[in-house]
Amino acid sequence: MYNNVKVKIKIVKYYKTIYSDPLILNPGDEVIPGEEEKEEKWSGWILCEFNGKKGWVPKQIIKSKEDNSGIITEYYSAKELDVSEGEILNYINELNGWLLLENSKGETGWVPKENTEPA
Numbered sequence: 001m002y003n004n005v006k007v008k009i010k011i012v013k014y015y016k017t018i019y020s021d022p023l024i025l026n027p028g029d030e031v032i033p034g035e036e037e038k039e040e041k042w043s044g045w046i047l048c049e050f051n052g053k054k055g056w057v058p059k060q061i062i063k064s065k066e067d068n069s070g071i072i073t074e075y076y077s078a079k080e081l082d083v084s085e086g087e088i089l090n091y092i093n094e095l096n097g098w099l100l101l102e103n104s105k106g107e108t109g110w111v112p113k114e115n116t117e118p119a
Contacts, residue, residue, distance in 0.1 A: 007091035008119035009101055011083045015115050022078040023048070023055025029072040033062060037096075041114065044096035058095045081109030088119050 025031065031048040037056065045056040048070070055078040062070040081101060083089065089101040089111075098110045 009089050009091050009099060009116045010119040011085055011087040011089065011111070011115060012117050013115040014085050015081070015083050015111050017080040017082050017109075019055065019078065019080065021053070022080065023050060023053055023057065023076075024078070025050060025057065025061075025072045025076045027072055027074055030065075031057065031062065031070045031072060033057075033064075033068070033070050042097040042112075060095065077109075079109040081107065081111050083111055083115070 029050060031050045034047040034049065034054070036059070037043060037045040044059045046059050046062065047054060048057045048062070057072075057076060057078070061073045061076055063073050064070050081103060083101075083103070087103070089103050091099060092102055092108060093100040094113065097113050099113050099116055100108060101111050102108045
């Protein structure tokens with residue numbers, strides 16, 4: 001019964017999407033990993049290139065290969081959400097200092113955890 005209860009997250013500081021054309025990856029996609037995020041609060045993100053496009057990818061879903069490339073192990077979208085202070089969203093997942101949230105329109109995307117609190 002409790003599996004259907006959605007955890008609510010409140011936005012305490014607005015956030016505007018930085019990347020207008022986010023990287024979207026599927027299992028088996030081969031990426032070229034680059035620099036790793038240096039900020040401690042967002043440790044675990046790696047800037048990857050896929051088909052000429054770059055984006056931040058969680059380290060947890062990259063399986064390293066001997067040739068320094070990586071294979072993606074699960075679906076991932078780098079889509080971020082524009083959010084306003086006071087907005088209440090549904091929690092989906094948390095990775096490396098970011099929350100994957102769903103807004104009232106059913107759109108999902110990433111928001112920095114520091115911009116949120118439990119509702």
